[in-house]
Amino acid sequence: xxxxxxxxxxxxxxxxxxxxxxxxxxxxxxxxxxxxxxxxxxxxxxxxxxxxxxxxxxxxxxxxxxxxxxxxxxxxxxxxxxxxxxxxxxxxxxxxxxxxxxxxxxxxxxxxxxxxxxxxxxxxxxxxxxxxxxxxxxxxxxxxxxxxxxxxxxxxxxxxxxxxxxxxxxxxxxxxxxxxxxxxxxxxxxxxxxxxxxxxxxxxxxxxxxxxxxxxxxxxxxxxxxxxxxxxxxxxxxxxxxxxxxxxxxxxxxxxxxxxxxxxxxxxxxxxxxxxxxxxxxxxxxxxxxxxxxxxxxxxxxxxxxxxxxxxxxxxxxxxxxxxxxxxxxxxxxxxxxxxxxxxxxxxxxxxxxxxxxxxxxxxxxxxxxxxxxxxxxxxxxxxxxxxxxxxxxxxxxxxxxxxxxxxxxxxxxxxxxxxxxxxxxxxxxxxxxxxxxxxxxxxxxxxxxxxxxxxxxxxxxxxxxxxxxxxxxxxxxxxxxxxxxxxxxxxxxxxxxxxxxxxxxxxxxxxxxxxxxxxxxxxxxxxxxxxxxxxxxxxxxxxxxxxxxxxxxxxxxxxxxxxxxxxxxxxxxxxxxxxxxxxxxxxxxxxxxxxxxxxxxxxxxxxxxxxxxxxxxxxxxxxxxxxxxxxxxxxxxxxxxxxxxxxxxxxxxxxxxxxxxxxxxxxxxxxxxxxxxxxxxxxxxxxxxxxxxxxxxxxxxxxxxxxxxxxxxxxxxxxxxxxxxxxxxxxxxxxxxxxxxxxxxxxxxxxxxxxxxxxxxxxxxxxxxxxxxxxxxxxxxxxxxxxxxxxxxxxxxxxxxxxxxxxxxxxxxxxxxxxxxxxxxxxxxxxxxxxxxxxxxxxxxxxxxxx
Ligand SMILES: Cc1cc2nc3c(=O)[nH]c(=O)nc-3n(C[C@H](O)[C@H](O)[C@H](O)COP(=O)(O)OP(=O)(O)OC[C@H]3O[C@@H](n4cnc5c(N)ncnc54)[C@H](O)[C@@H]3O)c2cc1C
Numbered sequence: 103x104x105x106x107x108x109x110x111x112x113x114x115x116x117x118x119x120x121x122x123x124x125x126x127x128x129x130x131x132x133x134x135x136x137x138x139x140x141x142x143x144x145x146x147x148x149x150x151x152x153x154x155x156x157x158x159x160x161x162x163x164x165x166x167x168x169x170x171x172x173x174x175x176x177x178x179x180x181x182x183x184x185x186x187x188x189x190x191x192x193x194x195x196x197x198x199x200x201x202x203x204x205x206x207x208x209x210x211x212x213x214x215x216x217x218x219x220x221x222x223x224x225x226x227x228x229x230x231x232x233x234x235x236x237x238x239x240x241x242x243x244x245x246x247x248x249x250x251x252x253x254x255x256x257x258x259x260x261x262x263x264x265x266x267x268x269x270x271x272x273x274x275x276x277x278x279x280x281x282x283x284x285x286x287x288x289x290x291x292x293x294x295x296x297x298x299x300x301x302x303x304x305x306x307x308x309x310x311x312x313x314x315x316x317x318x319x320x321x322x323x324x325x326x327x328x329x330x331x332x333x334x335x336x337x338x339x340x341x342x343x344x345x346x347x348x349x350x351x352x353x354x355x356x357x358x359x360x361x362x363x364x365x366x367x368x369x370x371x372x373x374x375x376x377x378x379x380x381x382x383x384x385x386x387x388x389x390x391x392x393x394x395x396x397x398x399x400x401x402x403x404x405x406x407x408x409x410x411x412x413x414x415x416x417x418x419x420x421x422x423x424x425x426x427x428x429x430x431x432x433x434x435x436x437x438x439x440x441x442x443x444x445x446x447x448x449x450x451x452x453x454x455x456x457x458x459x460x461x462x463x464x465x466x467x468x469x470x471x472x473x474x475x476x477x478x479x480x481x482x483x484x485x486x487x488x489x490x491x492x493x494x495x496x497x498x499x500x501x502x503x504x505x506x507x508x509x510x511x512x513x514x515x516x517x518x519x520x521x522x523x524x525x526x527x528x529x530x531x532x533x534x535x536x537x538x539x540x541x542x543x544x545x546x547x548x549x550x551x552x553x554x555x556x557x558x559x560x561x562x563x564x565x566x567x568x569x570x571x572x573x574x575x576x577x578x579x580x581x582x583x584x585x586x587x588x589x590x591x592x593x594x595x596x597x598x599x600x601x602x603x604x605x606x607x608x609x610x611x612x613x614x615x616x617x618x619x620x621x622x623x624x625x626x627x628x629x630x631x632x633x634x635x636x637x638x639x640x641x642x643x644x645x646x647x648x649x650x651x652x653x654x655x656x657x658x659x660x661x662x663x664x665x666x667x668x669x670x671x672x673x674x675x676x677x678x679x680x681x682x683x684x685x686x687x688x689x690x691x692x693x694x695x696x697x698x699x700x701x702x703x704x705x706x707x708x709x710x711x712x713x714x715x716x717x718x719x720x721x722x723x724x725x726x727x728x729x730x731x732x733x734x735x736x737x738x739x740x741x742x743x744x745x746x747x748x749x750x751x752x753x754x755x756x757x758x759x760x761x762x763x764x765x766x767x768x769x770x771x772x773x774x775x776x777x778x779x780x781x782x783x784x785x786x787x788x789x790x791x792x793x794x795x796x797x798x799x800x801x802x803x804x805x806x807x808x809x810x811x812x813x814x815x816x817x818x819x820x821x822x823x824x825x826x827x828x829x830x831x832x833x834x835x836x837x838x839x840x841x842x843x844x845x846x847x848x849x850x851x852x853x854x855x856x857x858x859x860x861x862x863x864x865x866x867x868x869x870x871x872x873x874x875x876x877x878x879x880x881x882x883x884x885x886x887x888x889x890x891x892x893x894x895x896x897x898x899x900x901x902x903x904x905x906x907x908x909x910x911x912x913x914x915x916x917x918x919x920x921x922x923x924x925x926x927x928x929x930x931x932x933x934x935x936x937x938x939x940x941x942x943x944x945x946x947x948x949x950x951x952x953x954x
Contacts, residue, residue: 103218105129107550108231110207110488113141115237115523115539117188118162120197122547131231132201133223139192139201141239143185147265148285148473149292151181154374154429155534158318158326159344161187163334164540168194177318177372178429209489210234212518217560219519232559235546236485237523240531243483245596247280247476251455258471262289263478272296275470278460280452282308283590286475287428291436293473298441301467303460305447306588307417309398310428314372338541341609343534344375353381353390365397378423385582386928391421398422405434414446424587426531480590481526481604482506492517505593505600507572509563509627510617510643512542518562521546527575529613530605531591537610545617549625557634567627570642577915578648579603581928608648616643646887647915647929654841654917666850670729670760677730685925687738688745698754698774705733706774708785709744709751717750718791718816718945721778721807725798725822725922727851728759728767736797738924743795746938748948750787751795752778756803764856768865771796771803772810779813791945793878795819797922798843798890799851805868805897808877815878817944819937822888822918823897826869827852827861831892841887843918848889869897874904881940883911883933888918909940 107123109116112134123130136144153160157174172187179187192198206224213220219234244263246252260270262285277297279290282304294300326333336345351364361381368376377398383390399416406412415434417425436442450464459468479487482502490498493516501507501516508514511528512521523542524530530538553561579585584592584603593599606613620626620643629638646654665673691712698704711717722740724731733755744751756770775794782789793816796804801823808818829845838845856866864871880901884894898910913921913933920927921934942948 103216103230103232105131105229105231107131107233107235108133108207108219108221108229109235109237110134111141111237111239111242111523112136112139112201112203113143113237113239113242114162114188114536115239115543116141116201117191117197118164118540118543119235119237119523119547120200121164121195122543123550124200126547126551128550130200131229132237133205133207134201134203135206135224137203138189139198140185140188142241143181143188145242145263145265146285147181147267148260148262148289148475149270150288150290150431151262151265151285152176152178152288152315153184154178154284154313155344156318156322156373157184158322159337159534160184160536162191162536162540163337166330169330174318176315178313178315207488209491210520211491211495212493212520214493217519233519233521233550235521235523236488236525238484238488240481240484240524240535241478243479243487245477245479245483247474248597249280249452249455254457255455255459255469255472256457257469260471260473262286262473262475272471274298276468277301277471277473278303278467278469279473279475281475281477282306283475283477284426284428285477287430287433289473289475291430291432294436294439294442300436300442301445301469302437302442303445303447303452304414306419306425307415308425308428309395309417309422310430310433311369311374311377311398311401312372313429313431314370315431337534337537338614339611341611342375342378342532343529343537343610344373346375346379348382349379350382351380352383352387353393354383354387356381361393362397365394369401372429374427374429377427385421385423385584388421388583391423391583395422402434405438407438411437411444414444414449420587420589421583424582424584424591425589426591477590477595479596479599480593481530482593482599483596485522485525490517490520492520503600505602506604507568509568509571510620511571511606511613512545512617513561513563513628515563515565515568518560526604527571527606529608529610532605532607533610541610541614541617545621548621552621552625553630553632556630556637558630558632558637560631561625562629563627564629564638564640566640567642570627570645574608574644574648575603575606577929578606578608581647581649582607612648612651619643645915646917647920647927649927649929650887650915650917650920653920653923653927657842664844664846666844666847670854674730677726677735681735681737684923685738687741687924690741690744698777700770700773700777702757702770704755704757704770704774706752706754707733707737707740709740709753710786711744711748711750713748715750716786716788717748718793718942718947719778719782719785719787720747720749720751720793720795720819720941721775721804722751722753723756723771723794723796723800723803723807724753725796725800726758727847728764728799728802728855729851730758731800736800736922739797739922742924742934743938743941746935747942749793749942749945750785752785754778759855763854764860765863765865767799767803767855768806768810771807775807775811775815776813779811779815788945788947790814791816791947793817793819793941793944795821795941796823797821798918799824799855801825801894802866802868806865808880809864809868809871809874817879817881817941818877819881819883819941820894820897821883821921821937822885822890823882823894824848824890825897826867826893827856828867828893829889831896833891833893834889837887837889837891837917841889841917843889845889869893869900874901874906877901877904877906879907879909879944881909881911881937881944883913883921883937885913885916885918885921887916890918911936911940
C-alpha cells in the first residue's frame, strides 16, 4: 500500500494527525482541496471572521514549546491571526511536505482482499492505504442557498464560507446579507461600516451576546501561566473543553436577584460557556431556559431603538442554546444605523433573487452585492460528500440515510479502518473543537500504535457497540431541549436531512472517559483482526441513562453512609433529610390528610387531580424496605402519578419493621385496601374504580393486597416490587452494588421485616402464591439495574401465565430508585407517563381519555 494512513483535510485536525503519526513512524499523506493549510480558517475570510472560544483555549496544547512561542493578540483572534498560527504550526513541524493541496478525495472504497482503502482524488490518481481518516471538518461544506433564482443575480456574489483572498470593498455599495447565524452576525457590523446601504434578510433571529473583545482576560492568562498543564488538563476534563466550574444554581428555584446577578455576570464576561452556564438546568428545563432567554431579549430591546426591529431580532422560536448561540461585536447596535435595515422573512419571505436584486413578498430591492451567510451542511455533509464504500459496497450515505450511527463518533460498522475526527455522535461542535480534535487524533493514533504492537491490522466496531452508543446519544439528546429546535445541530437547515441531534451532548469529560474506557477494556466494542489473530471484546460502553449516571456520581461524591450500617432510627433520620431537599413534584388539585380507622390507625394523604371529580382511586404504598418511609415519603411520585393518571391517589402508611415485624405491614395493606374500597364514595371517588399501587416494599404490599383484599379491584400497579425472598436470580448478582439498592441493603430490610422461615409465605413473597388466577390486571414496571428486576419480571410472567392481563414496562438504563426521582431524573418521566397511561386505561371512567 502507498501509505499507512491517508487523510482528507489540512485544518487543525489534519495538521495534528501528521505530527502524531509521523512521530509514531506511520507514513501519512494528507489531501486538501484548499491551496494551503488552515481548513475553516483558510476558507472563511469574511470581514469579522474570528473564533468565539477564547483563543488561549482555542489553540493546540500538545507542545508546551509551541504555546510559549505564540502569543495571541486578542481574547478572540481574527481569522488572519488564526490562519497565521496554523501556518506557523505547519512550518515549525515541517508538515506541508506530507500534504497535497488543491486536491479533493472524491471516493474511497474498502478492498477486503488488500485489507485497506483505495482512494481516488480529483487529480485522477488512485492512492492506497491501510487506514483512511476523514479530517474533513464539521463546518466545511457550505450549504447551497435554497432560494429561487440564486444564479440570476448579475452583481457581486459572496459566500462567507468561500470568501475571496483579496479584500472585498463594499464602500458606497448597496449590499444584502442573507442569513443571521454566526457568520452573518460577525460580518454584518463590519460590512455596515463600508456599505452605503445594508439590508439584512433574516429568517430566524438568533441569540447573541457581546464578545467584549479586547486583550485576553488577565485572570485566564494568569491561571494559564501559573500552571499550563493543570489548565489544559482542566479543559480536557471539562463539560465543553474550556475550564469553567459548572454551576448548581437551579433557575426556577433561585431568587430573582440571584438570577439577575448570575445573568449579568455572564453577559459581562462575554463568553459562550458563561452564558450557557447561568443555570444548571437551562438546557433541560424549559422554564429555566425561558428565564435566560427573556433576559437576553430584554438586552436586545434595550440596545435596538426601533421597537419593531428589536422585536423582530428577538428569538422566540427556540430555547436558548439549542441553536448555536453567537458572540458579537455591535451586532444589535448596527440596526440603529440609518443605512441599515432588517427584513423579517417570516413576515415577507423572499420570492426570488433577480438579475438586479431581491424580490420579497412585499418589495423589490436593488443591490450591488449579495452576501450569503447561509451556513453549512454540518457534520455529516463533508463526510458523505466523499463516495465512501465500505465492506460489501455499502456507501456511508446509504448507511446513514436515517441519520448517522457510529461507535464513539470515531468509527462506524461496515467501514473497517475508517476513522472520523470530531464526527457525529462525538462532542464536536458542542465543544471547544481544538480540545476535541486533539483527543480524537490521540485516540486514533494510540489505537493504530496498539494494533501494530499486538499484530492487528484492521479495526471495526461491532453492531452491538454501535447500537448502544447510538442509543446513548439519543438518551442524552432526549433529556435536553435540543429536539425542540429547528437547528443545524438537528440537521434542520438542510432539506431532507434526517432530524436527529448530530453531536454528542453528554459532555467532553464524559465522552473522553468513554473513549479511554473502551481502550482500557481491550477495545471494548471493537473487532480487531490481523496476523495476530482476531480479538473481539463485544459490549456496550454506556448502558445507564445519562441522568441516572449523574445522580449516581453525585451520590458517590457525597460519600454517604451505607444505610445497612445504620440503625433503623438513623436510617429514617437520614431519609427524612434527603426528602427535605428534593423537588416537590407537580402541583395537584388538592391534598388532604386523614386516618384509616383500624386498631392501630393508619395515616393517609389523599391527592386529588385538578380536573373535576369524582376520580378513580389508587391506594398507594410507599417504598422503604418495610422499615423506612411514611404516607408522605413518596410525595413527589404520588403527585406525579396523580397528575399523569388523573386518578386520586390515597397514600396510606403502614406499620414498620423492626418495631412491627411480618405480617403487620401486609395485614395493614390488606385492611387499608378493603377500607378504601368500602369508602370510595365517602372519599369522594368513583365507587368500583379502585386500584392498588406500590413501589419496592410498597409494591410487595400492593401485590399482597391484590391477592388477599377480596374486594373488586380494577388493577395493580407494581413499580420495582419485592415479590420474592430468593436472592439467587442473576439481577441480584449483576446489580449487587453500585445502584443505590444493594444486595446488602435488601438483606438488611428482609432481616428487619421477616424471620427466614416465614419469608416463603405468599404474604411475604407473593410470587409464591398457589395460584395467581383471577387477580386484577397488572402494570408491572422493572428497572434494568435493580437487584429486584428478575423477580419483578418473573411476577409479570407468572401473572400473564395465569391469564391476568399484564402490561410489563422494562425501564432501560434505570435503577431501583431512579423512576421515582421526579424532576431530578428527567429520563424517568416517559416511563412514568407510560405507566400512568397503562393505569388509567384500567379505569372505565378514564379509559376514553386515555385512548384519546
Ligand atoms: C466561521 C467559523 C468560526 C468558527 N469558530 C470556532 C470557534 O470559535 N471555536 C471552535 O471550537 N470551533 C469553531 N469553528 C469550528 C471549526 O470548524 C473548528 O474549530 C476547526 O477549525 C475544525 O478543524 P478541522 O481540521 O477538523 O476541519 P476544517 O478546519 O473544517 O478543515 C477541513 C478541511 O478538509 C478539507 N476537505 C473537506 N473534504 C475534503 C475532501 N473530500 N478532500 C480533501 N479535502 C477535503 C476542507 O477543504 C478543509 O480545508 C468555527 C467554524 C467556522 C466556520
